[in-house]
Amino acid sequence: MEGDLVIRAPRAIIDGREQSAVVSVRGGRIVAIGALDTFSGKGSQIVDLADDEVLLPGLVDTHVHVNEPGRTEWEGFDSATRAAAAGGVTTIIDMPLNSIPSTVTVDALRIKREVAAPQVRVDVGFWGGAVPDHLGDLEALHEAGVFGFKCFLADSGVEEFPPLDADQFRTAMTETARLGALLIVHAEDAGTLAAATPASGRVYGDFLASRPPTAEDVAIAQVIDVTRETGGRSHVVHLSSASALASLRAARAEGLDVTVESCPHYLALDAEHIADGATSFKCCPPIRDHANQDALWAGLAASDIDFVVSDHSPSTADLKQFDAGDFGLAWGGIASLQVGLPAMWSAARERGHTLADVVRWMATATADRVGLHHKGRLAVGADADFVVFAPDEEWDVDVSALHHRNPVSAWADHHLTGQVRQTWLHGIRITNDSAPGGRLLTRGQR
Template sequence: MGGFDLVFLARRVITPAGEAARAVGVRDGRIAAVAPLDAGLTGDRVVELADDEVLLPGLVDTHVHVNEPGRTEWEGFATATRAAAAGGVTTLVDMPLNSIPPTTDVAALETKRAAAEGQCHVDVGFWGGAVPGNVAELRGLHDAGVFGFKCFLLHSGVDEFAPLDAAGVEAALRELRTFDGLLIVHAEDSDAIDRAPTAHGEDYGGFLASRPRGAENVAIAQVIELARWTGARVHVLHLSSSDALPMIASARRDGVRITVETCPHYLSFCAEEIPDGATQFKCCPPIREAANRELLWRGLADGVIDCVVSDHSPCTVDLKRLDIGDFGVAWGGIASVQLGLPAVWTHARQRGHTLADVVRWMAERPADLVGLRHKGRIAPGADADFCVFAPDAAFVVDSGLLHHRNPVTPYAGRPLAGVVRGTWLRGAELTGDRPLGRLLRRGDA
C-alpha cells in the first residue's frame, strides 16, 4: 500500500480498539489507513518510532484560559498553544474569560478570533459565555461556531464576567434546549462560599475551609435539577469534590444529560502535602484531601468522570503573591497545559491504569464532548494529530523550560513519568517555530 504523505511505524499504537503494533498512513492531513505493522505501507516520509515510544492521538484540552486580548500579559495564543504542543495537545478550546472583552456576544467572539489568527501552534476553538442579560445572544454565538456556553454560579474572579443565579441558569438552559446547546458550569454555590470562613494568610487549611465541598455539592445538585427540568445538556467543570459523584451517577441513570471533568492537579496533589504560603497550588475549587483524590480516581475508573482537562488558568507572577504567600489575595489558577499528560500518566500507572485509559480521558472523550469526532483518536478519517510519547522515560519539571507566558507551576521540581518527544498536527510536525493551527468552529469535520 503506497501513496501516503506520511507513514508512522510503531510497535505500540493506541487506537479506539486498544493498543497494538500498527502502521498508520496519512494523506492530505487525515489518517487514511491503520494497518498491521507488516502491511508494507510506504509514503513520502516514514517515521519509525523507537522501541520505548508509543503513538498516541493528539490530546484535546477543552478547558484553557488564553486571556488574549485584554490580559495578554497573563497569557496569549502564541505562548499557550506552543505550551500545548510541547505537551502533546493538538486541540484546545478557549474559555470566554479572562479576556477583555469576554466572549459573550458575536462581536466579542470575532475580536477573539482576530486576536488568535496566525498565532496558534495547535487548533483552537472557543466557548461562549452565559452571563446576566445575554440570553438573546446565545443563539447567535452558537450559529457563529462556539462549542457551548460557560457560566459561573458565584463571582468569577473578574468583574466583567458576572455569575448567573438559579433563574438565570434556567433561562439559559431553556434557550439552549431549543438548539441543543451545551452549558458548562463552574459549580460552587455563592451562598455557601459567602458563609464559609474567609481565606487569609499562609495556611492552606484556611483556604480549603473557605471553599468547602458542600459549596460544590449544593451547586451540582442544583445544576442537575435544572437540567432535569429543562432537558438541556450540562457539563460540570473541574470537579474537585468526590462527594458529588454518587448524585451525578444517579442523575445519569435517570436520563439527565450531564457530563463531568476533573483536572490533573486534583489527581496529582493533596491538601495534606501543600506547604504554607505555597500559593502556586491555589485554584478554585481547591485541591482537597488525599482520600478525596483517591475517590476521584475511582470516579474515573467507573466512568462517572468523563474526561481530564487542564483548566490552564495562568496569571502574571506578581498576582500569585508568592512574596507574601497569602491564599486570601493570590490569584486562583494553575497553569499546566504542557504537563497534563505526564502528570496524569505518573499517577495513573501507579493505580493500574493503562495508556489507553489516559487517551480515553484526555483525547477521545474531550473531543466527543465538543463534537469534534475527527479529533482525539487514531482511526481512518480522523485528523492526523499525534503525540509521540515515551511512557517509561522520566524528567524533573524545570519551570524555566515551560512555554506558557508566566512559568509558575506547582509541578516545579517534581519528577514525572512520561516524556513527549514529538507532536504532529494534521500530518505536520510541530517544532514551535511556525504556527500551523487553525481556528475551529462547532460542526467542523
C-alpha cells in the same frame, strides 16, 4: 500502504488498546491503519518510532484560559499553543473569560478569532459565555459556531464575567436546551461560600475550609435539577469534590445529559503536601485531601467522571502573592497545559491504569463531548494529529523551560514519568521553529 506520511509504530493506542501499527496519512487525515508486516515501503515520508515510544492521538483539551486579548501578559495564543504542542495537546477550546472583552457577544468572538488566527500552532475552538446582561446573545453566538457556553454560579474572580443567579441560570439552560447547545458550569454555590469564613492568610487549611465540598455538592444538585427541568445538556467543570459523584451517577442513570470533568491537579496533588504560603497551588475549587483524591480516582475508573482536562489558568507571578503567601489575595489558577499528559500518566500508572485509559480520558472523550469526532483517536478518517510519547522517560519540571508565558505553576520541580518527544498536526510535525499552522474551529466543522 501509501500516503504523504507513513508512521511505523511498534506501539500505538488504537481502539482502546496498545498494539503495533502502520498509520498512513494523506491530506492531513488518516487514510489507512494496518499491521507492521503489511507495510509496502511506499510514502513520501516514512517515520519509524523507537521501541520505547508509543503513538497516541493528539490530546483535546476543552478547558484552557488563553486570556488574549486583554490579559495577554498572563498568557496568549502564541505561548499557549506552543505549550499545548509541546505537551501533546493538538486541540484546545478557549474559555470565554479572563480575556477582555469576554466572549459574550459575536463581536467579542470576532475580535478573539482575529487575534488568534495568525498565531495558533494547534487547532483552537472557542466557548461562549453566559452572563446576566448577555443571555440574549446566546443564539447569535451559537450560530457563529461556539462549542457551547460557560457560566458561573459563584464569583468568577473577574468583574467582567459575573455569575448567574438561580433564575438566570434557569433562563440560560432553557435557551441552551432550545438551541441544543452545551452549558458548562463552574459549580460552586455562592450562598455556601458566603457562609464560610473567607480565606485569609498563609494557612492552606484555612483556604480549604473557605471553599468546602458542600459548595460544589449544592451547586451540582442545582445543575442536575435544572437539567431535568429543561431537558438541556450540561457539563460540570473541574470537579474537586468526590462527594458529588453519587448524585451525578444517579442523574446519568435517570437519562439526563450531564457530564463532568476533573483535572490532573486534583488527581495527582493533595492538600497534605501543600505548604502554608504555597499560593502556586491555589485554585477554585481547591485541591482537597488524599482520601477525596482516592474517591475521585474511583469515580474516574467507574466512568462517573467522564474525562480529564487541564483547566490551564495562568497568571503573572505578582498575582500569586508569593512574597506574602496570602491565599485570600492570590490569584486562583494553575498553569498546566504543557505538563498535563505526563502528570496524569505518572499518577495513572501508579494506580494500575494504562495509556489507553489516559487517551480515553484526555483525547477521545473530550473530543466526543464537543462534537469533534474526527479528533482524539487513531482511526481511518480522523485528523492526523499525533503524539510520540515516551512513557518510561523520567524528568523534573523546570517551569522556566516550559512554553507558558510565565514560569509559575504548581508543578514546579515535580518528578514526572513520560515525555512528549514529537507532536504532529494534520500530518505535519510541529517544532519550535514551525510557523503557526493551527486552524480555528467552529462547532460542527469537519
